Amino acid sequence: MRDALPAWLATLPWQLVAGGTAAVVAVVAAILGLRKMLAPPSEIAMRLERTVGRAEPAERVAEKNGKAVPSILRPLAWIVRPGKAEELSRLRRKLVHAGLRGPRAMEGFLTAKVLLAVLLTVAFYQVNGRLQRQLTFPLDLAVAVWVCAAGFFLPHWWLRAKVRTRQLLISNALPDAMDLTVTCVEAGLSLDAAISRVSQEIGLASPLLGSELNLTFLEIQAGIQRADAFRRLAERTGVDDLRSLSATLIQTEMFGTSIARALRVHSEGMRIRRMQSAEEKAAMVGVKMTFPLVLCILPSLVAVVVGPAIVSIVQNILGKGGQ
16 A cells, blocks of 8 residues: 555655644644634524524624634633532632632633643753753653643642632731721611721722622622622632621521621621631741751751761871871
8 A cells, every 4th residue: 555655655754644634634623613613693693583582782792702712722621620510619619719700710720720731741841852961761751740740730729829818818807897897887877888888998908808898789789688698708708707707697687686796796706716826826836946946957056066076086086096
């Protein structure tokens, strides 16, 4: 069969032919997919949809066409998409806690994992190829696997740090927001009006907490019950103090007790917990300093104190041995 091929084609290696064919097929498929997704909607289809009353506004059509390009990366997100519902729900909850609540936040995060793993691996091989003393097999393969794994898990580390930073900022500003809420309620404002006012005032010092409280106020104005709105606030942020605040407001509304007094007690409780957390961290400093003392300071101290004695002993032994 090889004899039946042209002479110039028979001399080419089969790996190059297969790679070139695959590249051409991939480019053609990508062009056809882009043309299909970016093509304007058919006028006949639009007329039919308008006739049956399901025609979409022009803004939504333009929005869909604008979001067609990220849909190309959807297969990459599907490759690493968690198979279990619990893992998928946990990942979605972390994205919400980090403030990534867009409709394509999940796809973007999963796609970033795949792209970072591939790009870092390719970058490693490019850098390794330009070194004078290159890493050879199997050492280069082992390093490439570690680099690929680091790129794959790098978005998880970034997401965890972002969630922790966001929750810390909200927790630090929450006692001040509770004090402002107590002041507004005691001044005669309703709880809903107090939340709106506090969201504006606290937004100067803590934009995150201000935006979350403003969103809660808008949900209450939209018809969601106050207890459900605060429960949704706690689920969006993942802050434990907001969960206890939601439970406190629910109990206050059920039993008809004073909201200002309940908020004041809750604020004092949050400050006490923050003080206890600071005292706990301060008490753990001594334990944490044990490892640097043993590994870094103690050897140098032993060398300074015992070193001259050891040197003099060795000199005396060597002097006696020479005699």
